[in-house]
Amino acid sequence: MLKGFKDFLLRGNVIDLAVAVVIGTAFTAVVTAFTKSFLEPLLRLFSGGENAVPPGTIPLTDDVQLDYAAFLNSIVQFLITAAVIYFLVVYPMKWLQERRKRGKEEETPETDSELLTQIRDLLREQAERERERS
Template sequence: MIKGFKDFLLRGNVVELAVAVVIGAAFTAVVTAFTAAFLKPLIQLFSGGGELAGSFEVNGVAFDWASFVNALITFVITAAVVYFLVVLPLKTLEERRRRGEEPAPAEPTQVELLTEIRDLLREARGEEAAGRHAVGDPDGPTG
């Protein structure tokens, strides 16, 4: 069970996805800090400045519309960067591959696949043999 979990974690896609999530969260934090430190004060300044800039009150309830606009700008900046630095280049690369201008990633050969299968079978047999030995002979190999 532990081996299966380890194999799952070490699979390329899972590790790449985890890295992408961490980088995305860090990038979003940077954009949020930028918009909170620079853009929100500008929004408040352009809305008249003063104590109630970027917000208003109705019956004692404050509506902070500057924070909403700030969050919206944060989202747009993050989405634009993801699109222009990740999605668009990958889309362009895929189109080039489709037209034959760019070679596709090399597929494993039959020999490589058979070697991998052989190694996995050996590993599975080794674990089974170790398990049978431990169950069949409680005293171990010196018994």
């Protein structure tokens, strides 16, 4: 039972998933700080007037406003996180798996006829050794 669990862990899928979750969580915090500190203020600066309504919003009523700058911020944050996860985790793992597959393909198993030929040759050598002894 433990051997099966060990094989499951070392198969690669679980390790890939764990790395992606940890890196994704850590990197999301960095991207959130970047977008909140830099991108959102820039969106708000270039998107609206100073006195009428808060920049980056569309007023619906006096109390309700649509905050499109925060929505654009979330989209940019998602795209940055997804790109980093893909290029730093997914793409290198695919490359390694393809490389491992190529290494395994080079070790082609012998065909039945090759094995039979080797057995025949070994039996001949054995028969010759027995003749030399007698």
